[in-house]
Amino acid sequence: MGAYIHIPFCIKKCNYCDFFSLPLGDQSYLDKYTQALLNEIKIRGQQMPSVQLESIYLGGGTPSLLNGKQLKSILQTITNEFILLPGAEISLEANPATLDKIKLAQMEEAGINRISLGVQSFFNDELTLLGRVHNAKAVMETIELLHTRGWKNFNLDLIYGLPGQSLDKWMQSLKQAADCHPSHLSIYLLQLEEETPMGKDVADGRLKMLNEDDEWYMFDQAMEYLEGKEFDHYEISNFCRPGYECRHNLRYWKAEEYLGLGAGAVSFKNGGRFMNEPHLKQYVDTLSTCKQWPVKELERMSERELMTDALILGLRLCAGIDLNQFKQRFGVDITSEYKEIIAYYRDGGLLNIVNGHLKFTKAGYFLSNQVLCQFIA
Numbered sequence: 001m002g003a004y005i006h007i008p009f010c011i012k013k014c015n016y017c018d019f020f021s022l023p024l025g026d027q028s029y030l031d032k033y034t035q036a037l038l039n040e041i042k043i044r045g046q047q048m049p050s051v052q053l054e055s056i057y058l059g060g061g062t063p064s065l066l067n068g069k070q071l072k073s074i075l076q077t078i079t080n081e082f083i084l085l086p087g088a089e090i091s092l093e094a095n096p097a098t099l100d101k102i103k104l105a106q107m108e109e110a111g112i113n114r115i116s117l118g119v120q121s122f123f124n125d126e127l128t129l130l131g132r133v134h135n136a137k138a139v140m141e142t143i144e145l146l147h148t149r150g151w152k153n154f155n156l157d158l159i160y161g162l163p164g165q166s167l168d169k170w171m172q173s174l175k176q177a178a179d180c181h182p183s184h185l186s187i188y189l190l191q192l193e194e195e196t197p198m199g200k201d202v203a204d205g206r207l208k209m210l211n212e213d214d215e216w217y218m219f220d221q222a223m224e225y226l227e228g229k230e231f232d233h234y235e236i237s238n239f240c241r242p243g244y245e246c247r248h249n250l251r252y253w254k255a256e257e258y259l260g261l262g263a264g265a266v267s268f269k270n271g272g273r274f275m276n277e278p279h280l281k282q283y284v285d286t287l288s289t290c291k292q293w294p295v296k297e298l299e300r301m302s303e304r305e306l307m308t309d310a311l312i313l314g315l316r317l318c319a320g321i322d323l324n325q326f327k328q329r330f331g332v333d334i335t336s337e338y339k340e341i342i343a344y345y346r347d348g349g350l351l352n353i354v355n356g357h358l359k360f361t362k363a364g365y366f367l368s369n370q371v372l373c374q375f376i377a
């Protein structure tokens with residue numbers, strides 16, 4: 001399995017982000033949270049001691065806010081309670097404002113072997129618009145530090161389609177990112193979330209989103225550029241050097257099981273989806289005082305729901321879905337079950353069947369949500 005560990009704290013909330021995280025005012029709260037997390041890991045480990053982990057992903061929020069001691073204790077407890085397979089991928093999401101030489105050394109010592117850096121843009125005006133706590137200089141210094149310390153396996157996150165962003169500026173950021181020699185690049189189209197400061201600025205007319213054609217052109221140009229630089233495009237928003245796919249995220253897209261640890265984290269096991277208590281104080285109190293795992297079942301999925309889930313997740317992968325393997329796993333022949341939908345989008349140039357794989361075309365990636373909705377319906 002893979003384990004996802006949620007660290008729901010940031011220095012401050014960015015203007016566009018509605019991920020479950022809160023500004024960390026009181027540093028000592030991180031210690032309390034870590035202690036609760038350790039208790040959860042112990043309880044869950046006792047429940048399923050034979051679980052073998054091939055990936056761990058510390059996400060957030062901003063897990064790079066953890067200090068060396070906290071990080072070490074989390075990974076040590078995981079190693080004690082579960083079976084951590086040799087060569088397991090251990091990723092950590094980091095904000096450039098939180099990394100320095102000492103922090104990186106502590107991460108290396110704790111066993112982190114993959115870093116995902118939230119860069120978003122190489123332009124200060126764009127970083128300000130996004131409400132990031134770092135500037136472009138801090139990004140470059142952090143990447144230089146990664147290189148100096150011999151890090152090869154690191155990802156850079158970028159966001160495109162910002163209000164007022166030109167194609168030229170987006171491509172400059174992308175080129176600069178590629179020039180930093182990351183093993184992996186995630187490029188996300190800005191999702192406007194209503195309840196964020198940016199969502200409100202757009203609703204009140206202070207900011208204007210780009211039109212869809214401009215957004216599509218930015219994505220199209222990015223695909224072409226990164227292919228020219230020999231990045232493998234392996235998932236709609238993700239590109240990597242050969243062999244450097246994020247193994248943990250691949251589990252999600254392949255609809256494989258995972259454990260979610262920490263407040264609000266979701267687990268997927270035995271056809272059920274479970275969510276940990278998302279209320280921070282309740283999560284911490286329950287684990288610290290009652291030593292109980294605060295969790296509730298979100299849904300018990302039917303065979304049909306599991307199949308649809310695997311279909312819409314698997315289609316996000318550029319390799320598409322192996323029709324034979326899918327039939328073996330779910331007993332369903334996709335091409336006859338969804339004959340009309342597939343025919344419609346094949347004719348429209350968004351879907352294709354190549355060598356026994358159902359996959360999106362390049363034009364289809366950008367409109368994937370629209371197509372996937374039809375499969376769910």
Ligand SMILES: C[S@@+](CC[C@H](N)C(=O)[O-])C[C@H]1O[C@@H](n2cnc3c(N)ncnc32)[C@H](O)[C@@H]1O
Nearest residue numbers: 016017060061093094095118157188189190191
């Ligand atoms: C949990 S954050 C990564 C680590 C760290 N918190 C940071 O931002 O530096 C994961 C990524 O999601 C992306 N993201 C968050 N909100 C988004 C939005 N509304 N639209 C597009 N991408 C978003 C950002 O690129 C961000 O780096």
Ligand code: SF4
Nearest residue numbers: 010013014017060061
């Ligand atoms: S983008 Fe990252 S740093 Fe910004 S609020 Fe979201 S989780 Fe926190």
